[in-house]
Amino acid sequence: MKRRAIISVSDKTGIVNLARELVDLGFELISTGGTYKTLDEANISVNYISEVTGFPEILEGRVKTLHPLIHGGILARDCIEHIEQMEQNGIRFIDLVVVNLYPFRETIAKPGVSFEEAIENIDVGGPTMVRAAAKNHGRVTVIVNPESYEEVISVLRETGTVSAGMRKRLAAEAFAHTAEYDRLIAGYLERQLEPTGSFPETLRITAQKVQELRYGENPQQKAAFYINSEAGEGSLANGKQLQGKELSYNNWVDMDAAWKIVHEFDSCAATIIKHSNPCGVALGKTPLEAYEIAYAADPVSAYGGIIAFNRVVETTCAEALRDRFYEVIIAPEFSPEAREILTAKPNLRLFVVGRGDSGKTKAGWAFKSIDGGYLVQEVDHGTTSVTEWDVVTDHKPTEEDLQALNFAWRVVKHVKSNAIVVTDSRRTLGVGAGQMNRVGSVKIALDQAGEDSKGAYLASDAFFPFPDSIEEAARAGIRAIVQPGGSLKDAAVIEAANRLNIIMVFTHRRHFQH
Known part of the structure; x- marks a missing residue:
């Protein structure tokens, strides 16, 4: 008896060639909807799903493959008990399932997509066939990725069968496919229920391994690079070496x-x-x-x-x-x-x-x-605008001072705390990073800047707990300081800046980076 394959795909990449190869290898094909039309127009011998089930597609296509003649053929094991039941009910084995799912990710990514449209792009029959075939991978081969077509055809040509090891690998890929699909749907529905910006009750993170790395931070540590499945174009992870x-x-x-x-x-x-x-x-x-x-x-x-x-x-x-x-x-x-x-x-x-x-x-x-x-x-996105800053000293900044302080403030956000940077209007002069006390970072940044500290600008990622850092800055000749403010000693820090003729502005936003 001929082996049978059911083919129902949203992504039709390579599907005509796959189907033609399967027919040449002696497979009988079953298909649905748009996939059937594609194969039929390519003059490939294929049976429409209703010809197999004896039941029409109903509910606007919501029910097509959900039928015992399909799922019995996929889930049946090659054993006497199952074969007897199949003969009693007119069921034939299905040996190969080629399915990928409605484009839910692409649908919800469209600007202005309606909730109703998103719901209609939730596949039911497809995941059910995929899961059934993957469960029964001891007998059935399941393919969800067009990139696997050539490999499977090559093996079938050479040996006539797909090995148990390959079926298991394809089954794992199939379950990963449906798991990611369900993750997207669950996340979409949760976003309809949860306030914007709230933390989800369950974290669902999916990432694809791009490559294993030579080692991690140190040679004794293994490491790999994964890409977030939702990373957009223009992101670092999607870049190209x-x-x-x-x-x-x-x-x-x-x-x-x-x-x-x-x-x-x-x-x-x-x-x-x-x-x-x-x-x-x-x-x-x-x-x-x-x-x-x-x-x-x-x-x-x-x-x-x-x-x-x-x-x-x-x-x-x-x-x-x-x-x-x-x-x-x-x-x-x-x-x-x-x-x-x-x-x-x-x-x-x-x-x-x-x-x-x-x-x-x-x-x-x-x-x-x-x-x-x-x-x-x-994510610590953005930072406060200069227009939101408060000048807290008697000495007031010029427009040029504010531009220079804004440059320093945007840089210090990306330095490991305790973080201090010394700059002029367009370049860093000294960087003090990751010290256990803030005055230590100040000294490092000022020492690196050297004579260039005279008339320069200093930014701190968090407030100054004591006036000692201001006194260090004054000795080096710093003209102005930008910091978040918020210390119990703010008054003493401001008094020191006034006494030492340093301009100081508060941004009211901290940028710790541990």
């Missing part, structure tokens, strides 16, 4: 930090990152100018760093980059000439993210794992 060695775990961590910093600015910006902190951030009229200014901020630390730009890297910038050692360069794009120049450094990783807007930090969840669980918080 153009050349160079395989990216490491630490590369990805530093790339993320770099990409977020340059997207704080609408102006042309460049940053150089080491160990998740910026050793230089600068604005310029061109990527080359921004890069050279950022490099000058800390040329010693820049060695072996990761660079990000928020503009296309052109020839002159590429020529400058070629002359120094870096691990990774990230940009929205590289010109063809720039790519040619940088091929002279084959180990240098070039990473292009595209021109999307995903580099700008948006609302969403940020996750951190702890022993046995997860911490979840809102």
Whole structure:
């Protein structure tokens, strides 16, 4: 008796060729709706579902395959008891199930999609067949991914059957397919019920493994890179490596930090990152100018760093980059000439993210794992506008002062706390990161800035608990300070700034980054 396959797919990629190959291999085909029409128009021998069940599609297509003649054929085991029951009820085996589901993800992503349209794109019969076939993978082969068609056909041509190991692997893929589908539906319905921004009762995170990495933070740790199934175009995770060695775990961590910093600015910006902190951030009229200014901020630390730009890297910038050692360069794009120049450094990783807007930090969840669980918080998106700041000292800032303080404030948000940055109006001069006390970070940043501290600007990611940091800043010649405020000692800190002729503004928003 002929082997039988049921084919019902939303994504029709490669389906005509698959069906033709199956017919050539002796399979009898069963199909539904649009898939049947596609195969029939391609002159492929195929049975319409109602011809098999003897029952019409009803309820506007909601009921097509939900029938014992279909599910009995899928779920039956090749044993005497099942075979006897199948003969009594006129059921024949179905050996291959090729199904993928209604495009629910694409439907709910459409602007202005109605709730009713979303509900109608919840597949019922498809997941039921997929789950039945995957459960019975001891006998049945199930395919949900068009990329598997060629592999299955090749095996059938060579051996006439699909091995138990391959059926098990395809079954696991099938259950993952339906699990992700249900996750999307559950998340969509929960968003209809929960207030905007509320935390879901159940976290449903799905990510696809892109590659295993050489190792993690340290050689003894294994690591892999996964992409969030909902990551959009223009996101770092969806970027493309153009050349160079395989990216490491630490590369990805530093790339993320770099990409977020340059997207704080609408102006042309460049940053150089080491160990998740910026050793230089600068604005310029061109990527080359921004890069050279950022490099000058800390040329010693820049060695072996990761660079990000928020503009296309052109020839002159590429020529400058070629002359120094870096691990990774990230940009929205590289010109063809720039790519040619940088091929002279084959180990240098070039990473292009595209021109999307995903580099700008948006609302969403940020996750951190702890022993046995997860911490979840809102992404720290955006920052307060200069118009929302309060000048708390007798000494008032000019418009130029506010612009410089705004630059410093946007940079300090991306430095590990306790975080202090010293800048002029468009470049970092000194960075103090990750110290156990704030005055320690102040001293590091001022020491790095050196004589450039005179007339410069200082930003702190959180309030100053004591006036000691203000006194250090004054000794170095700092002109103005931006900080969130909110300390019990605010009055003493403000008094110190007034006494030492330092301008101080409060932003009323903290930017800790542990």
